[in-house]
Amino acid sequence: MSPLSSTNPPPWEVLNLLAHHLDPKSLAIASCVSKSWLISFSSDQIWQPICTTHYPSLSNLKLTHLSIPYHRIYAVAYSATKRRQKPPSRPRLFLHDLIFAIDLRTKNNVPLLTIAKPVNELCPDANGVFKFDVNVDDCEGLEMVELSEEVKIAWNVVLKGWGGAFTMMDCEGKLSFIPGAEGWFSEELPSPRCCSSGICSRRGNGGKARVEKVSIGMLSIVNWRYVNVDDGLRYLQHFLLPNDECWCHGV
Numbered sequence: 001m002s003p004l005s006s007t008n009p010p011p012w013e014v015l016n017l018l019a020h021h022l023d024p025k026s027l028a029i030a031s032c033v034s035k036s037w038l039i040s041f042s043s044d045q046i047w048q049p050i051c052t053t054h055y056p057s058l059s060n061l062k063l064t065h066l067s068i069p070y071h072r073i074y075a076v077a078y079s080a081t082k083r084r085q086k087p088p089s090r091p092r093l094f095l096h097d098l099i100f101a102i103d104l105r106t107k108n109n110v111p112l113l114t115i116a117k118p119v120n121e122l123c124p125d126a127n128g129v130f131k132f133d134v135n136v137d138d139c140e141g142l143e144m145v146e147l148s149e150e151v152k153i154a155w156n157v158v159l160k161g162w163g164g165a166f167t168m169m170d171c172e173g174k175l176s177f178i179p180g181a182e183g184w185f186s187e188e189l190p191s192p193r194c195c196s197s198g199i200c201s202r203r204g205n206g207g208k209a210r211v212e213k214v215s216i217g218m219l220s221i222v223n224w225r226y227v228n229v230d231d232g233l234r235y236l237q238h239f240l241l242p243n244d245e246c247w248c249h250g251v
Helices: 012-019 024-030 035-041 044-054 056-063 070-085 229-240
Strands: 098-106 111-118 131-135 150-159 165-174 193-203 208-220
Touching (some): 012 044, 024 035, 024 044, 024 070, 044 056, 056 070, 150 229, 165 208, 165 229
Antiparallel strands (some): 098 150, 150 165, 193 208
């Protein structure tokens, strides 16, 4: 039998038979050979079982959009899967670019603590998550507060040089004396993130206390765990850096 030439291509029945033994990548490559191969290797008869096996939920869209070929549905689903598996890009924002500005006062607006510190001077969490401790023992003029009195806390993240600012928290609550207990959760952040803040107080005399440490961090409401530093920076850069594209994890 003489070899097949471009002027004597194999009949479509042969191509169709061969197609059922090829994987999706080989089918896509074969479809680029010629127009006749494209028609043969792109038929719904070939791609329907492949699409149904790999992406059943998207394959069902064929029931409502009959004009969409199965090979197109597979291509779209495959591209979406690859994008989902691709690790996010490195954040354009760095910890040394940020200043945490914290203001703590009584509900009657009596100031208890006002501090602004570069993030790289704070105590980071040993697990590499977006959680920081602010020790305020060395701050002068700290007032004592009644244990039963509610306090207000505001936490702002400021870009160095005042190129931007974002309010992470602005809420009210009571001081906690339970070791390791979380304090308050912000309701201000856009979904799917939230932040937390804890106030560590030292019991004083006469039913009063003085703040000695503030813990602040960013949690994912999906699993109630602190996000890692890179995820926290990617979130903040959307609000602090100009013309930054919105990022989404499922976060």
